[in-house]
Amino acid sequence: MDAFEILGAQVPQVNALNLLTELDYSELPNAAVLDPAQRLPNMVAIWTTQEMIIVNGPKLAEQGIPMPARLQDLANPRLRGRVMIPDISSGGGLEAVGAFALAAGGNEANIDPGLLLIRSIQDLRLWKAGGELVMAFRSGDIWVGVAHAGWAVRTVYAGVPVTSVPAPLGTHVGLIKEGFMGVVRGSRQLALTAFYINAYLDAATQNLMAVRTGTVPVHPAARAALSETAVLREQMMLDPVRVANMARIDFSKVDIATWNDRWNRVIAR
Amino acid sequence: MTGRLLSALLMGFVAIYLAAPLVVVIGGSFSAPETGGLLISYVEFPPKKLTLDWYRAITAATYRGLGLAILPGIQPGHPRLRHHRHPAFGRDAVRRAPYRRPPRLAEIAILRRKTMAARISRRAFAALPMVALAERAAAQGRFAGATLRIGTFGGTNGETIRAAVGERFAATGATLEFVTGSPQDNMAKVIAATGASRRWMPSKSSARRCRR
Numbered sequence: 258m259d260a261f262e263i264l265g266a267q268v269p270q271v272n273a274l275n276l277l278t279e280l281d282y283s284e285l286p287n288a289a290v291l292d293p294a295q296r297l298p299n300m301v302a303i304w305t306t307q308e309m310i311i312v313n314g315p316k317l318a319e320q321g322i323p324m325p326a327r328l329q330d331l332a333n334p335r336l337r338g339r340v341m342i343p344d345i346s347s348g349g350g351l352e353a354v355g356a357f358a359l360a361a362g363g364n365e366a367n368i369d370p371g372l373l374l375i376r377s378i379q380d381l382r383l384w385k386a387g388g389e390l391v392m393a394f395r396s397g398d399i400w401v402g403v404a405h406a407g408w409a410v411r412t413v414y415a416g417v418p419v420t421s422v423p424a425p426l427g428t429h430v431g432l433i434k435e436g437f438m439g440v441v442r443g444s445r446q447l448a449l450t451a452f453y454i455n456a457y458l459d460a461a462t463q464n465l466m467a468v469r470t471g472t473v474p475v476h477p478a479a480r481a482a483l484s485e486t487a488v489l490r491e492q493m494m495l496d497p498v499r500v501a502n503m504a505r506i507d508f509s510k511v512d513i514a515t516w517n518d519r520w521n522r523v524i525a526r
Numbered sequence: 527m528t529g530r531l532l533s534a535l536l537m538g539f540v541a542i543y544l545a546a547p548l549v550v551v552i553g554g555s556f557s558a559p560e561t562g563g564l565l566i567s568y569v570e571f572p573p574k575k576l577t578l579d580w581y582r583a584i585t586a587a588t589y590r591g592l593g594l595a596i597l598p599g600i601q602p603g604h605p606r607l608r609h610h611r612h613p614a615f616g617r618d619a620v621r622r623a624p625y626r627r628p629p630r631l632a633e634i635a636i637l638r639r640k641t642m643a644a645r646i647s648r649r650a651f652a653a654l655p656m657v658a659l660a661e662r663a664a665a666q667g668r669f670a671g672a673t674l675r676i677g678t679f680g681g682t683n684g685e686t687i688r689a690a691v692g693e694r695f696a697a698t699g700a701t702l703e704f705v706t707g708s709p710q711d712n713m714a715k716v717i718a719a720t721g722a723s724r725r726w727m728p729s730k731s732s733a734r735r736c737r738r
Contacts, residue, residue, distance in 0.1 A: 258705050258719065261677025261712040276716055286585060348679070348708050386708075388681065411682070436709075441716055448587070449674045449700055453691065455585065462690040469686045 259444040260453070263300055265435040266351040266508050272299070277439035284451035287458035291475055300439035303457050304472035306405035307493055307503065308352050308432040309421040311390075311412065313400045325401060328360040328424045331378050338380035341393055342403040345520045347385045352434045353403050354516060355506035359426040365510040372523040391415050405434060407471020409492040421492040429504035431494055436472075555580050670699035677715065680706030 263271055271277060277299040282288055288301050295302035310325055317324060322335050331340045343350040358364060358371030375381065382399060384390045387408045393399040394417045402408070409421040423431030438457065440450045456462060463474035464482055467489060474480045483489045494500055550571045557573030674695075678684060684704045695702050705712060 258675045258677045258712065258716055260674075261705070261716060262679065262709050263713070264709045267709060267713055271713065274717060276713070276720065283586060286583065346708075346710065441720070443720065446672060446674050449669050449672055449698070452587075452669075452698065453674060453676065453695065453702070456691040456694055457687065459690075462687075465690045466683075466686055470682050 258441055259446045260438055260440045260450045262303070263437040263439055264348065264351070265437070266506070266511070266513065268297075268300070268437065269508055269511075270513065271439065276442060278442045278444065278447070280440065280454075281447070281451065284448070285455045285458065287455050287460075287476070290477055291458070295435070295475055297437070300437040301454065301458070302435050302475045303438045303454070304436045304463075304466065304475060306349070306407055306434045306436070306472055307421075307423070308349060308356055308434055309404070309406045309409060309492075310424050311394075311402045311404055311406075311409045311419050311421055313394060313417060314420045315418055316397070316400045320400075322400075324420075324422065326422060326425075328357055328403070329374065331401060331403075332374065334379060336378075336401055338382070339398075339400040340378050340402070341382040341384050341390055341399045342375065342378075344383040344385045345517060345524075347383075348387070349403075349405055349434060351508075351511070351513065351516065352432060352506055354520065355511075356403075356424065356426055356432045356504070359429070359432075359504060360424060362427075365507055368516055368519055369523070372519055375524055387411070391417075394419060405471070406473075406492045410471030410488055413488050413492070423494055423499075423503070426504045429502055430499065431503040433500075433503045433505050435505075672700040673703055674700055675703045675705055677705045677707065677709075677712030679708070680704065 279299050280301060282296065285301065288296055291302060310328065310331070312324055314324060320335070322333065323330075325331055325333070325336075331342075343353045345351060345354055354368055354371060354375075355365065356371075357374050358368040361370035361374040363370035382393065384393070384402075384404070387404055390399075390402045390404050390408050391412050394402065394412045395415050406421045409419050412419045426432060438454050440447065440454075444450060458476060460474075460476045460479045460482075463476040463479035466472050467474050467479065467483055468486055471489070471492065473493065474483070483493065484495055489495075494503070553573055554571040556576055556578070557571070678687065684706060687704075688702070692702070705715065707715070
């Protein structure tokens with residue numbers, strides 16, 4: 258493998274293991290417009306996502322259940338067996354656990370309040386691949402899910418009229434997840450990898466990824482163009498002031514082994 | 527005499543007919559519509575907002591390819607280099623070009639070293655039509671036969687990336703392969719392949735768990 262996508266949660270471990278080679282930004286002219294915090298020496302941000310509560314509004318209205326506005330609302334007994342959140346091993350799992358921890362008064366060093374909140378959701382379902390969430394919405398098995406807004410976009414494409422709700426997390430509302438791309442140390446295809454990454458960061462590519470998959474572009478011009486697509490405008494937070502107030506998990510403070518251990522003891526037991 | 531005049535007029539008309547679009551393209555290359563930095567692929571002519579954005583968006587590899595395309599067309603001015611004149615400088619260079627062997631790297635190196643002393647000959651213009659193909663040629667020369675393996679999510683993600691960059695990638699002559707899986711899975715593969723786990727120092731908490 259010459260390069261691979263890296264979740265923000267993996268960055269400390271990837272750096273500790275020294276898996277990546279340094280990037281030559283002169284070969285990545287499209288990266289020049291990125292936020293400096295997204296241009297790390299050995300990896301560059303290629304997408305972000307907005308973690309949301311995804312709700313099948315018409316179904317809840319039919320059942321007379323109020324729309325959830327907070328993660329705590331997912332523990333409503335009337336939603337028993339109808340809620341699906343990411344497994345900790347899935348792409349959005351660590352961020353989801355972090356979000357529940359922040360919502361329940363915990364933090365990166367203490368996720369137990371969040372795990373107890375997750376455990377209070379009756380007959381909870383877990384997804385490992387986002388496609389499972391879309392299928393569960395389509396079949397009517399679930400009415401509420403936790404995932405990034407892109408899965409809400411894809412669920413709408415699948416014909417289910419879901420709505421995204423950003424959850425209050427302490428002083429923040431909503432949570433941002435970042436994805437990076439790095440070149441594996443020892444790769445012989447440095448120039449070709451730079452060509453690929455630069456093409457990925459191109460505004461047109463970023464826009465296409467946003468429209469089809471629901472990721473939020475890192476390219477400012479492509480991000481500015483999101484409001485031109487109705488489904489993205491409805492499912493994502495596009496107001497820069499609100500986006501600036503979204504939470505981010507500081508994974509430099511996270512011991513992933515401990516998080517997995519606590520998850521196994523509290524949720525997966 | 528009349529025949530030669532008509533022939534010259536015809537040739538002139540054809541030349542103008544072929545070259546006229548370049549006036550629009552070159553003029554439009556110094557202009558870009560206001561799109562908040564997003565480059566849009568249509569030509570705005572006559573130019574409204576003068577900018578070099580299009581030229582800044584050209585990659586370093588393209589400029590290198592352009593240089594390689596032009597340099598063989600530069601005639602060395604230094605007397606000691608006269609005998610290094612490139613074979614493409616002949617009167618019938620254009621006619622014979624497809625049958626010529628590629629210039630040796632040493633020849634190009636000599637020409638590049640003496641760029642400051644060189645002067646552009648009229649015949650260098652014979653190389654200009656090739657400039658448009660320079661990037662592709664340079665890229666093919668560098669990447670033909672190579673395979674790039676990218677660890678990424680599968681499904682719609684992979685399909686969308688292929689739709690967005692596939693054509694540009696195919697032009698390089700290289701093959702793009704996706705290793706699909708979650709980032710955690712792909713990181714595990716990289717660790718296994720590089721032997722990085724042997725360098726991994728466990729955290730205090732995981733070390734404690736191992737001792738239990």
